[in-house]
Every structure is written in structure tokens, then in C-alpha cells.
Amino acid sequence: MVFHKLSRLFCAVSMGTLAAACATAPTAEEKAYEAKVKSETIMPASADDRALIKRQDPMTQATFWGLEYEKNPGDVEAATEFAKSLRAIGSDKRAAEIASQTLSLDPGNAELLTLLGKALLKAGDMENAVDALRQAYAANPEDLTVLGALGVAYDQTGRHREAQATYRQILQRNPASTSSLSNLGLSLTLSGEPEAAETFLRRAVEQPNAGVRERQNLAMVLSLLGRFDEARELSAGDLPDSQVDKNIDYFRAMLTPSTRVYGQLRGSMDD
Incomplete structure (x- = not known):
């Protein structure tokens, strides 16, 4: 309470006979206020507050x-x-x-x-x-998003066959899963099967929610198959010419056995 704080300040600078008066205990109202503050500090927020914050x-x-x-x-x-x-x-x-x-x-x-x-x-x-x-x-x-994440984790630990089985399991239940089609294509690429990968990446690109990621994954595989003109045409709609050229050069380098960097590929994950 403001009055109580002021009274204690006055007591701190007073002398003599005022000291006895200053020694008064907190009132019941002050005790109740202090208890309320402490409880509000340590008690969890209400259900309404928790719902609102979401x-x-x-x-x-x-x-x-x-x-x-x-x-x-x-x-x-x-x-x-x-x-x-x-x-x-x-x-x-x-x-x-x-x-x-x-x-x-x-x-x-x-x-x-x-x-x-x-x-x-x-x-x-x-x-x-x-x-x-x-x-x-x-x-x-x-929860198929968990299965999709598990497939990505398998791929990132080099367990490509398990990853592919996982993506196929999702596609059995949801044949139009864009992320699973794309990830299966990438996984097949990682295991050295770009021809099979193309099939699934084309299906991914055909989905209504397909985006730049799916198209660029397909462009990459087309490049790995040596079909650079197709890859360039597919990329041109999403990227500036300078970036398309850089990507094509990068994909060409991936075809050189001494510089293969397939291990840098990463699948997408649904949250």
C-alpha cells in the first residue's frame, strides 16, 4: 500500500518518541494484499488466459x-x-x-x-x-507428418532404403502428398537412381501445392540425367538467368565422380 510505504519511510528518518509508534505491525488489509500479490506471482495463468495467448x-x-x-x-x-x-x-x-x-x-x-x-x-x-x-x-x-520426418531422418543418416519405404508408406495412404513424392525422388537420387527419381518428382510438380522447391528438385535430377536444356527451361520460371546458370554449373559438377555432393541434399519436412 502506498500509505504504508510512506509511513515506513517516515519511520526510517524519525527519532525519539516516534520510534515506538513506527513499530506497528502490518494491518490485516496489508497482509491480505501481500498474500494476493504472492499468489498471483506463483499461480499459473487461468484457462482463459492460456486459450487467449495461443x-x-x-x-x-x-x-x-x-x-x-x-x-x-x-x-x-x-x-x-x-x-x-x-x-x-x-x-x-x-x-x-x-x-x-x-x-x-x-x-x-x-x-x-x-x-x-x-x-x-x-x-x-x-x-x-x-x-x-x-x-x-x-x-x-x-500422424503422417511424423512418418515424413522419420523418412527425412533416415535419409540424413544414410538409411535410404528405410527412408524410401517410409515415404512409400505415406503415399499408400495419401498418394497426393507433395512432400513425400519429392522426398522419395530425392532419396532415390541419393541411392543412385535418378531415373526412378524423375517419375516421383514429376508427380510432385503436378500437385496443386507444388512450388519452387519441387520444381528445382526435378531440375536437379534432369541435370543429373544430362538433360540440361530441360532443366534450364524448368528453372527459368522461378529464378533469374544468372542463378539458373549457376545451378546448371553446379549440377554439371555433381556428375563428376571426384566431386559428387549428393550427400548435401535434404528433404523437406511437414511441421
């Missing part, structure tokens, strides 16, 4: 859920939302740490396993990503 931008969400997590690291909802918001702002390593810690409290949580696996994948920890994503898919086999 409509805000990722940085605002990360700040809010970070405070909620700090109040109670055992709050699974706060931890899950904090990890999600961290991924949204690009802090995948920290998101993986939060998800991993919280899984010790709720080991079978499919959402946390998914967050952990995708965060590890984005952070470059491929081996652990494979393990987490396999667990996530076992916990929720309806």
Missing part, C-alpha cells in the same frame, strides 16, 4: 509459456506449449531439451515425442531424432 505471435507465446514453465516445470501443458513456441521461433535445440525433460513425467505423450523428434531433426541430431520419431509414430500412427 492466438498471439510466436515470440509472445514463447515469453508467456516460458514464464508458465518457470513457475512449474511439472506443468505438462505449459512445457508442451513452450516447446512448440520455441520451435516456431527457431529454437529447436532448447525445444528438444524441454520436451525431453517433460517426457520423464509423461513418457508416452505422443505430442511431446513428436516435438522432440522434429526438434532434434531440425537441430541436426539425426540419430536421436530417428529414435524419438519412431516412438512418436508408435504412439500416434495417424
Whole structure:
């Protein structure tokens, strides 16, 4: 209370007989106010506040859920939302740490396993990503985005046959999955099968939501097949001439055995 603070300040500079008067205990009203402030500081936000914050931008969400997590690291909802918001702002390593810690409290949580696996994948920890994503898919086999991420993780660890089987499994359930068609094409390229890759990349390009990534992946494979004019024509609609020339030169270099760099290819991942 402002009056109480002023009275204590007055007491601090007073002398003599005023000292006894200054020693008065806080009033019941002051005690109640202090208890209210303390409870509001440590209590979690209301359900309404939590619902409202989910409509805000990722940085605002990360700040809010970070405070909620700090109040109670055992709050699974706060931890899950904090990890999600961290991924949204690009802090995948920290998101993986939060998800991993919280899984010790709720080991079978499919959402946390998914967050952990995708965060590890984005952070470059491929081996652990494979393990987490396999667990996530076992916990929720309806989530095809987990299966897609697992395929990318397999490819990045050199397990191309397992990756291809994973993409084909998705395509059995969703034949129009643009990312899976494209990733299967890239994986076949990585395993030295550019002719087979072309088939799937052409299907990817034909999908309504296909974009620059899919067209450039197809242009790359056409170049690897030595069909540079087709690759140039396909690229020309998306890139300036100077960039098209650079890409064609790069793809030509990939055909030279001593400079093959297929290992730099990376598939796309649905969040």
C-alpha cells in the first residue's frame, strides 16, 4: 500500500518518541494484499488466459509459456506449449531439451515425442531424432507428418532404403502428398537412381501445392540425367538467368565422380 510505504519511510528518518509508534505491525488489509500479490506471482495463468495467448505471435507465446514453465516445470501443458513456441521461433535445440525433460513425467505423450523428434531433426541430431520419431509414430500412427520426418531422418543418416519405404508408406495412404513424392525422388537420387527419381518428382510438380522447391528438385535430377536444356527451361520460371546458370554449373559438377555432393541434399519436412 502506498500509505504504508510512506509511513515506513517516515519511520526510517524519525527519532525519539516516534520510534515506538513506527513499530506497528502490518494491518490485516496489508497482509491480505501481500498474500494476493504472492499468489498471483506463483499461480499459473487461468484457462482463459492460456486459450487467449495461443492466438498471439510466436515470440509472445514463447515469453508467456516460458514464464508458465518457470513457475512449474511439472506443468505438462505449459512445457508442451513452450516447446512448440520455441520451435516456431527457431529454437529447436532448447525445444528438444524441454520436451525431453517433460517426457520423464509423461513418457508416452505422443505430442511431446513428436516435438522432440522434429526438434532434434531440425537441430541436426539425426540419430536421436530417428529414435524419438519412431516412438512418436508408435504412439500416434495417424500422424503422417511424423512418418515424413522419420523418412527425412533416415535419409540424413544414410538409411535410404528405410527412408524410401517410409515415404512409400505415406503415399499408400495419401498418394497426393507433395512432400513425400519429392522426398522419395530425392532419396532415390541419393541411392543412385535418378531415373526412378524423375517419375516421383514429376508427380510432385503436378500437385496443386507444388512450388519452387519441387520444381528445382526435378531440375536437379534432369541435370543429373544430362538433360540440361530441360532443366534450364524448368528453372527459368522461378529464378533469374544468372542463378539458373549457376545451378546448371553446379549440377554439371555433381556428375563428376571426384566431386559428387549428393550427400548435401535434404528433404523437406511437414511441421
